[in-house]
Amino acid sequence: xxxxxxxxxxxxxxxxxxxxxxxxxxxxxxxxxxxxxxxxxxxxxxxxxxxxxxxxxxxxxxxxxxxxxxxxxxxxxxxxxxxxxxxxxxxxxxxxxxxxxxxxxxxxxxxxxxxxxxxxxxxxxxxxxxxxxxxxxxxxxxxxxxxxxxxxxxxxxxxxxxxxxxxxxxxxxxxxxxxxxxxxxxxxxxxxxxxxxxxxxxxxxxxxxxxxxxxxxxxxxxxxxxxxxxxxxxxxxxxxxxxxxxxxxxxxxxxxxxxxxxxxxxxxxxxxxxxxxxxxxxxxxxxxxxxxxxxxxxxxxxxxxxxxxxxxxxxxxxxxxxxxxxxxxxxxxxxxxxxxxxxxxxxxxxxxxxxxxxxxxxxxxxxxxxxxxxxxxxxxxxxxxxxxxxxxxxxxxxxxxxxxxxxxxxxxxxxxxxxxxxxxxxxxxxxxx
Numbered sequence: 001x002x003x004x005x006x007x008x009x010x011x012x013x014x015x016x017x018x019x020x021x022x023x024x025x026x027x028x029x030x031x032x033x034x035x036x037x038x039x040x041x042x043x044x045x046x047x048x049x050x051x052x053x054x055x056x057x058x059x060x061x062x063x064x065x066x067x068x069x070x071x072x073x074x075x076x077x078x079x080x081x082x083x084x085x086x087x088x089x090x091x092x093x094x095x096x097x098x099x100x101x102x103x104x105x106x107x108x109x110x111x112x113x114x115x116x117x118x119x120x121x122x123x124x125x126x127x128x129x130x131x132x133x134x135x136x137x138x139x140x141x142x143x144x145x146x147x148x149x150x151x152x153x154x155x156x157x158x159x160x161x162x163x164x165x166x167x168x169x170x171x172x173x174x175x176x177x178x179x180x181x182x183x184x185x186x187x188x189x190x191x192x193x194x195x196x197x198x199x200x201x202x203x204x205x206x207x208x209x210x211x212x213x214x215x216x217x218x219x220x221x222x223x224x225x226x227x228x229x230x231x232x233x234x235x236x237x238x239x240x241x242x243x244x245x246x247x248x249x250x251x252x253x254x255x256x257x258x259x260x261x262x263x264x265x266x267x268x269x270x271x272x273x274x275x276x277x278x279x280x281x282x283x284x285x286x287x288x289x290x291x292x293x294x295x296x297x298x299x300x301x302x303x304x305x306x307x308x309x310x311x312x313x314x315x316x317x318x319x320x321x322x323x324x325x326x327x328x329x330x331x332x333x334x335x336x337x338x339x340x341x342x343x344x345x346x347x348x349x350x351x352x353x354x355x356x357x358x359x360x361x362x363x364x365x366x367x368x369x370x371x372x373x374x375x376x377x378x379x380x381x382x383x384x385x386x387x388x389x390x391x392x393x394x395x396x397x398x399x400x401x402x403x404x405x406x407x408x409x410x411x412x413x414x415x416x417x418x419x420x421x422x423x424x425x426x427x428x429x430x431x432x433x
Contacts, residue, residue: 102146113244125155173309221248231258249327300350384418
């Protein structure tokens with residue numbers, strides 16, 4: 001292994017290890033040693049060598065186009081104060097200490113369906129194989145934003161296509177079956193910190209789509225996500241509370257079922273809101289209904305898009321693998337039927353909102369036309385008097401009635417008579433009837 005070192009400052013040294021293109025760091029900062037003491041095995045670490053820590057603990061303050069001249073600063077202030085020299089080493093060396101710190105959680109399901117939480121820090125691929133050989137069904141949930149996830153997944157002996165799907169950043173729904181292993185990508189709502197999982201909200205931020213990557217094998221369910229997902233967290237809490245699941249497929253079906261339940265809950269809330277808007281429209285009490293209907297239609301579209309994708313993928317999976325004995329095939333059939341009903345409800349809701357929006361637009365247009373008609377009639381009635389006043393307002397000596405004491409009264413009578421004449425004329429032509 002070749003190392004090339006560049007001094008950055010009297011206190012820092014940047015070392016490149018040419019044997020690997022993936023990097024972590026070593027640092028002897030006391031703060032880092034205390035927080036990362038378990039990241040490297042003392043038995044494998046030379047005496048005096050600090051444990052490996054992720055490179056994310058260091059920040060590039062300046063990096064020129066020539067990468068041989070970087071400036072690296074440890075995020076721990078104690079590192080700079082101690083005058084230590086961090087250096088880059090291969091990430092595989094940092095991951096060789098055992099355990100899967102990239103795991104969010106891990107559960108082992110016994111034969112009766114009850115689950116037991118596993119320590120992610122001490123769980124490694126060998127322990128996973130041992131538990132599966134002992135008849136336990138495992139649920140491993142990874143965080144794909146952690147760079148160590150790829151190394152951990154590679155030790156699970158998953159089929160190549162399923163491992164690629166698990167680690168990919170695909171943002172479209174998919175479901176495939178390869179032998180006895182099913183894998184794909186499902187949609188779920190992101191879980192916002194500080195919000196209740198069971199609370200139905202109509203805000204778009206509370207229903208931003210996230211993506212759940214999964215692999216279902218014999219006695220193994222591996223899920224991965226980049227952001228916290230609401231339905232996954234709800235099922236995890238069920239498992240932690242003692243809920244029994246007969247198989248790993250039941251766990252996945254429960255996650256998708258939770259997503260469907262959240263869609264149904266929000267659809268019901270949107271339907272109640274639409275009923276209130278419809279009552280106001282029928283009572284001709286139109287205020288902010290156009291804005292409310294536009295927001296409602298937008299939320300209905302947010303529901304409709306993932307439902308349509310899930311329906312299509314589940315139906316295609318059922319048609320392609322209907323003869324398979326995999327447990328996910330009947331589960332896909334049940335979920336597809338459920339999503340058909342939900343999508344129908346959401347489509348009906350969207351159509352109702354569109355029709356109400358058209359009705360509101362028609363009523364507002366009618367109201368605007370009525371106001372313009374009144375304004376036009378008033379303008380027509382005042383136009384002849386304006387002409388009479390304009391004539392008598394000319395600055396000329398030979399105007400009639402200019403010296404008469406009854407001139408003002410005569411001018412007013414002419415104005416009134418001209419307005420009456422125009423009104424009679426409008427009525428004769430059917431205006432205002």
